[in-house]
Amino acid sequence: MKTQRKEIGLAIVGCGTIGRIRAELARSFPGVGWIGLCDIKSDIGEKLAADVDADFYTNDYRELLKRPEVTATIIATDENFHFDPTMLAIEQGHDLFIEKPLATDARQSAQILAAIEAAGVDAVVGYTQRFRRRFLTIKEKLITGQIGDVHSVVTRAFMNRMVPIATTRRTQERATLTPMVVSGTHSLDMSMWLMEGKTPKSVFAQSCDRVLSKHGTKDSTFGVFTMTDGTIWSMNISWALPEVWPGAVYGLEIGIVGDKGVIDIEDTHRDVVLASEVAQGGGYVPEGFVAPPRHVDFLTSYPPGDLHNGQLWGPMREETNAWYQRLYSGQATPHATAADGHRNLLMTMAMDLSAKRGQPVDFPVDPDELMRELVG
Structure with a gap:
């Protein structure tokens, strides 16, 4: 049976170290037909846009994610700023690659997971060591x-x-x-x-x-x-x-x-x-x-791996290219799912809550309870 291939229109929100790595790999992947970038720091974002010959650049993630060319989004912002662009990408029906964690707020993480499941989009979380x-x-x-x-x-x-x-x-x-x-x-x-x-x-x-x-x-x-x-x-x-x-x-x-x-x-x-x-x-x-x-x-x-001759070699290269193959040809991959990512966040926060209370914490844990006691 012939594999159906779907050209990727890629948006990357966040052009720091990890966003740069994944953008450079995208430019080399034949299934990526369009690349758009966003970063609030123009010097970082514009340099990456020039280096990978991006098709579009903006400081506003809303402008990027609403572009008709976009079919898939990478969320590579700082940990505290995943929620808003992720929710908009889900609303737009994009396939998603979200750097860990889904969010640093357990309630927002639960909202993201629920939205992904309701929309039926394919979403993975960046756990490179897999x-x-x-x-x-x-x-x-x-x-x-x-x-x-x-x-x-x-x-x-x-x-x-x-x-x-x-x-x-x-x-x-x-x-x-x-x-x-x-x-x-x-x-x-x-x-x-x-x-x-x-x-x-x-x-x-x-x-x-x-x-x-x-x-x-x-x-x-x-x-x-x-x-x-x-x-x-x-x-x-x-x-x-x-x-x-x-x-x-x-x-x-x-x-x-x-x-x-x-x-x-x-x-x-x-x-x-x-x-x-x-x-x-x-x-x-x-x-x-x-x-x-x-x-x-x-x-x-x-x-992420190690540099040789100006290129990164190692697990992040494998992880990123495998995701592009997953979208382009439907290849099965060992990526962490959004459900895995949400579970991981709740487990790490439960450890923090147990340490704060000085006593065991039982599962399942309630996101509201975690945030109320850990953050106030």
């Missing part, structure tokens, strides 16, 4: 029952503190910009994807803020989930490691124990180490922030 070869291999082993029924999982994420400093500098609305909501969501999504079919029953978590309180966020959050089938899962993240930490961005460890075997994942990037008299850059270095020199680096720890 497209790395090692995790796809592990997923296949779990699907085919190689370790039997999973009953115990341990997840640990370590991050350089340049990430939270960069994130919190962009806004004063920081109540929900926590290590779990912003960054722990990646390792949470990965763990839940590998535990597909399991449902959380309760979580007990604790947090501390000795280092990053001056930036309006927490240092670390550790929690234990109990699933409805009795599985236990420890989910821990610290994004307060010093600026000189050799892992420029993300280091992850996951242990998955089943009744017939175990999968032990060491994804800390310590297998490729660079040591040099030349100071190393990389990672999310916020504008105006002067980090101390780093002379040792765990290479390949930048989640």
